[in-house]
Amino acid sequence: MAVDPPAPSAAGAPQPAPEPVAFDITVKVRRFDPDVSDQHYWQDFTVSVFATDRILDALHKIKWEQDGSLTFRRSCGHGICGSDAMRINGKNRLACKTLVKDLNTKKPITVEAIKGLTVKKDLVVDMEPFMAAYRKIKPFLITHSPEPTRERLQDAEDRARFDDTTKCILCAACTTSCPVFWTDEQYFGPAAIVNAHRFIFDSRDEGGPERLQILNQAEGAWRCRTTFNCTDACPRGIQVTEAIQQVKRAMMFGIDDAT
Amino acid sequence: MASVGTLYRGDISMWSWVAQRITGVAVLFFLYVHVLDTALVRVSPAAYDDVIASYKTPLVNFMEVGLVGAVLFHALNGLRVIAVDFWGKGTRYQKQMLWTIVAVWVLIMVPATYFMTLHTIQALFGSTP
Numbered sequence: 089m090a091v092d093p094p095a096p097s098a099a100g101a102p103q104p105a106p107e108p109v110a111f112d113i114t115v116k117v118r119r120f121d122p123d124v125s126d127q128h129y130w131q132d133f134t135v136s137v138f139a140t141d142r143i144l145d146a147l148h149k150i151k152w153e154q155d156g157s158l159t160f161r162r163s164c165g166h167g168i169c170g171s172d173a174m175r176i177n178g179k180n181r182l183a184c185k186t187l188v189k190d191l192n193t194k195k196p197i198t199v200e201a202i203k204g205l206t207v208k209k210d211l212v213v214d215m216e217p218f219m220a221a222y223r224k225i226k227p228f229l230i231t232h233s234p235e236p237t238r239e240r241l242q243d244a245e246d247r248a249r250f251d252d253t254t255k256c257i258l259c260a261a262c263t264t265s266c267p268v269f270w271t272d273e274q275y276f277g278p279a280a281i282v283n284a285h286r287f288i289f290d291s292r293d294e295g296g297p298e299r300l301q302i303l304n305q306a307e308g309a310w311r312c313r314t315t316f317n318c319t320d321a322c323p324r325g326i327q328v329t330e331a332i333q334q335v336k337r338a339m340m341f342g343i344d345d346a347t
Numbered sequence: 348m349a350s351v352g353t354l355y356r357g358d359i360s361m362w363s364w365v366a367q368r369i370t371g372v373a374v375l376f377f378l379y380v381h382v383l384d385t386a387l388v389r390v391s392p393a394a395y396d397d398v399i400a401s402y403k404t405p406l407v408n409f410m411e412v413g414l415v416g417a418v419l420f421h422a423l424n425g426l427r428v429i430a431v432d433f434w435g436k437g438t439r440y441q442k443q444m445l446w447t448i449v450a451v452w453v454l455i456m457v458p459a460t461y462f463m464t465l466h467t468i469q470a471l472f473g474s475t476p
Contacts (some may be wrong), residue, residue: 118352152405178356200352267361314431316358316441330438335433
């Protein structure tokens with residue numbers, strides 16, 4: 089098939105790409121420093137950004153150029169490590185995946201810590217209760233049958249059953265978007281159930297009944313009220329509520345009849 | 348200065364869950380009152396008649412409309428929640444189902460409000476020819 093040569097532009101010569109224009113935005117950060125006061129307070133920062141900058145870039149500029157005491161977590165800065173989940177304009181998002189151009193810059197952009205976990209300083213929360221729930225669902229391969237002499241094979245169809253829940257980066261955006269978790273920190277939360285789903289529906293794993301028994305407890309999957317905040321908040325696009333519902337149905341009808 | 352966090356801007360079904368809770372509690376409180384006033388008929392039929400007569404006011408009439416609205420929303424959204432729980436594709440279509448039940452709610456509530464409040468409106472603002 090022949091490829092058409094690029095059409096000459098109307099002006100004759102190719103136009104250079106326009107220079108990106110920096111502009112000022114106001115970032116309103118909910119701050120907290122237990123060494124100074126036990127009260128939270130809002131602080132406004134004005135930063136110069138490009139439309140393609142991320143909120144993480146704006147936070148860096150604040151920390152590096154205006155106020156070094158601003159405290160937040162970030163590691164990879166590219167949506168994989170799950171360190172910088174925070175509440176941006178009232179919704180849980182990763183600061184490194186939220187672009188300035190996708191937000192209304194006419195109004196201040198609010199940034200605050202994720203909800204339901206204890207704030208240690210500014211945007212940093214105590215992740216331990218979240219990780220404890222994750223450990224409880226045994227997020228590792230469990231087998232009882234004799235070990236095979238070669239790798240454990242799995243066909244594409246069986247792999248597809250839990251593909252969605254392998255994407256979790258444990259950023260806690262889902263768990264801290266859940267109204268049930270806000271009022272009950274004992275609830276396992278969406279992230280733990282998603283990671284249980286990843287093994288329960290894995291044909292190579294034999295710990296499914298064990299995990300279902302753990303999630304069948306009072307603080308387990310039945311706490312879910314399907315508000316779908318978790319699905320909306322997940323920066324990896326995991327259908328979190330769907331995974332939780334499949335776990336509930338696995339408890340009622342068995343793993344094979346859950347989907 | 349002390350501050351509170353912003354309101355969490357959750358998914359639309361967070362608000363349907365909030366509405367489900369509020370309508371559920373409202374209907375429960377109505378049932379308490381309803382059981383009490385109906386039980387009165389066993390105690391004293393005259394007292395029962397007095398209580399029922401006291402309900403014939405515009406305020407109670409508008410509360411009745413609210414009750415129908417609350418029961419209808421709770422019932423329709425309850426069907427949606429059952430679908431989300433037991434239908435494999437329920438979570439994928441939850442938003443469409445929500446807009447459907449809201450549309451059905453409006454379609455029923457508009458004529459229901461008209462016929463339920465017809466007498467009150469006539470009594471308050473004079474009868475139409």
